[in-house]
Amino acid sequence: MLRFVKGAEGFRRWSIRNVCCRVPLIYRGSQDLVSSESGAELRASDAALIDRIMQRDETALEALYDRYAGMLSSVLNRILRDTQAAEEILQDIFYQLWRRAPEFDASRGSLGGWLMVIARNRAISRLRHHNPAAGEELLENTVSLPFNLESAIAQKQLLGKVKGALEVLSKEQRATVELAYFEGLTHREIAERTGDPLGTVKTRLRTALETLKRVLH
Amino acid sequence: MTNGHPTREEDFDLYALGALEGDEEQAIETHVASCPDCSRRLAEARGRIAMLALIAPPVAPSTNVKARLMKQVRDTAPSAPPSRAAREPERAGGFFGQWWTAVLVPVGIALAITAIVLWTQNRRLDQQLAALRVDMEQQQQQLELARQVADLITARDTMVVPLAPQPGMPRGTAHVMYNQKMGMLMYEGELEPAPSNKSYQLWLVPAQGNPISAGVFSPGNNKTNHFMMKLPEGVTPKAFAVTLEPAGGRPQPTGPKVLVGAAS
Numbered sequence: 001m002l003r004f005v006k007g008a009e010g011f012r013r014w015s016i017r018n019v020c021c022r023v024p025l026i027y028r029g030s031q032d033l034v035s036s037e038s039g040a041e042l043r044a045s046d047a048a049l050i051d052r053i054m055q056r057d058e059t060a061l062e063a064l065y066d067r068y069a070g071m072l073s074s075v076l077n078r079i080l081r082d083t084q085a086a087e088e089i090l091q092d093i094f095y096q097l098w099r100r101a102p103e104f105d106a107s108r109g110s111l112g113g114w115l116m117v118i119a120r121n122r123a124i125s126r127l128r129h130h131n132p133a134a135g136e137e138l139l140e141n142t143v144s145l146p147f148n149l150e151s152a153i154a155q156k157q158l159l160g161k162v163k164g165a166l167e168v169l170s171k172e173q174r175a176t177v178e179l180a181y182f183e184g185l186t187h188r189e190i191a192e193r194t195g196d197p198l199g200t201v202k203t204r205l206r207t208a209l210e211t212l213k214r215v216l217h
Numbered sequence: 218m219t220n221g222h223p224t225r226e227e228d229f230d231l232y233a234l235g236a237l238e239g240d241e242e243q244a245i246e247t248h249v250a251s252c253p254d255c256s257r258r259l260a261e262a263r264g265r266i267a268m269l270a271l272i273a274p275p276v277a278p279s280t281n282v283k284a285r286l287m288k289q290v291r292d293t294a295p296s297a298p299p300s301r302a303a304r305e306p307e308r309a310g311g312f313f314g315q316w317w318t319a320v321l322v323p324v325g326i327a328l329a330i331t332a333i334v335l336w337t338q339n340r341r342l343d344q345q346l347a348a349l350r351v352d353m354e355q356q357q358q359q360l361e362l363a364r365q366v367a368d369l370i371t372a373r374d375t376m377v378v379p380l381a382p383q384p385g386m387p388r389g390t391a392h393v394m395y396n397q398k399m400g401m402l403m404y405e406g407e408l409e410p411a412p413s414n415k416s417y418q419l420w421l422v423p424a425q426g427n428p429i430s431a432g433v434f435s436p437g438n439n440k441t442n443h444f445m446m447k448l449p450e451g452v453t454p455k456a457f458a459v460t461l462e463p464a465g466g467r468p469q470p471t472g473p474k475v476l477v478g479a480a481s
Contacts, residue, residue: 058290065286069278070367071270078273087282094286116267124235153392153405156370157377159271166272181269186238209230213265 046111053101061098068112069094071155072119079123079182089122124184165215173208180205221248222255229255229262275367280356366445369394369401378457380406380476386461387411389440391476393457395421400450405443408436408475411461417475418466421448422456431457433466454480 044052044063052060069090076086093115097104104111166174179185179193187205191198223229223245231237232245249255369375380391391406404419411417416435420428429452434442459476 058287061290062283062287065283069283070275070363073278073282074273074276075270077276083276083279086276087278090278091282091286091289095289098290110264113264113267116270117263120267120270153377153394153403155271156375156394158268159371160377162268162271163373177269180234180236181266182273184235187236188238190236205231205234205236206225206227209227209234213226213230216265216268 050101050104050111053098061094064097064111065094068115071112072115075116075119075182076123079120079184080126085126086123089119089126093118093122120181120184127184161216165212168211168215169208173204173211176201176204177208177212222252223248226258226262229259230266233259233262233266275371277360277363277367280360362445365399365401366403369396369399369403369445372396372399374398376454376480378454378478378480380457380459380478382476383474386473386475389459389476391459391478393419393478395454395457395480397451397453400448400452402431402446402448403443404432404434404446405441406459406476407440408442408459409440411435414464415461415472416464416466417442417459418462418470418472419446420458420460420470421452421454422458424453424455428458428470430466430468433462456480 044060046064046067049060049064053064072090072093073086076089077083080086080089097115104114166177169177176190176194179190185193187198187202190196190205191201194201196204221244228237228245232242237245245255245259249259375394375396378393378395380393382389387409389406389408391404391408394403394405395401402421408417416433418433419431421431422428429448431446431448432444434444436442456477456479458470458474458478460470460474461472462470463472
């Protein structure tokens, strides 16, 4: 329940108690004046929530949805520019997570990174009218993410880092990276789209990725 | 490629990005399948590339998506034993001993049952409609909150301030995310439970003027707290601090500082 209560000094305090896991996006709820057990749930690690999903605990799925749906929705909408298609894929990704949680091996990588890879792959496939078998990618694509995405503040810090890294790139490099990432274009397709020589595109993208790697580490 | 290994680290990034095609793509795919070291390097590249997702403009999903997801989950769950079928009404044959009673009485009973069923359904639908209205209002509020949280997180001028523990005080760590223009603050931290009859209180210490309370909280057994506060807009912070106060908090800080972080 969304509540507005008076703080000690009379300012409004925003509190979502017990149903904070219903808040979409990356905000993962609040424990306000009085600690509640739901806070433990919200702070549960991804691995613990996956374990609970394997025991058919729907609240664990809701908690993971609240943690990552915002990030995934953003990237899906950016790629597809179609809200309905983005929402269909978003729902299906989490449904596959529910169905196939036992097949997720936490040792193979970060759940947040893994979900982002899946979301992008699904969106690009949809964009290109290619439909992989539902959920097949859940078994593939080990993703090693050197950052923790389980906390809203960590996500904010990482976002700042990524934005900072992109600012180091030239305008052309950044545009090339975005064409490759958000539109799923290959070197050749980017060259065709922009009219730049293939060699230039290859050099530009390679240099951009070198820079990103250096800045992000 | 050297002994089949990609010669440059960016080859993994280019592969993870999907920029390669044809022989270049095939060569890495084939090699990685049989080389654990390159498989690990590809996983790292996937992680780096995945981070680019964060620069997408924030778009909160409709609250309907979650509702549909959870319905899908419930609909496909193993079904509960079917409830016992409603008992059939007893036949009303021969009670009055006349042919028309044999027709009219069952018809009357059927009509009465139908009326009751319809009335009950109508009432239930009214209740469901009222509940849906309340739910919709709540979801709209939550969506609005989520949008504001997204704004806070993605705003360039939002600062993240780590709060450090003070000597001799309960151990803990926390971060504050604050946007001066929006007057929005998010706290996330871990602290030992407060002593009995005491609460922790978060303060925004402005560059000028008295500290502003930004939340009173008491960590539970899991030691964690996270909450958001709407504060007056435009206040320039000098620091953020958590103090130990009498239960329920105080209008101005009176207790010792437990966590402190300078806003720079």
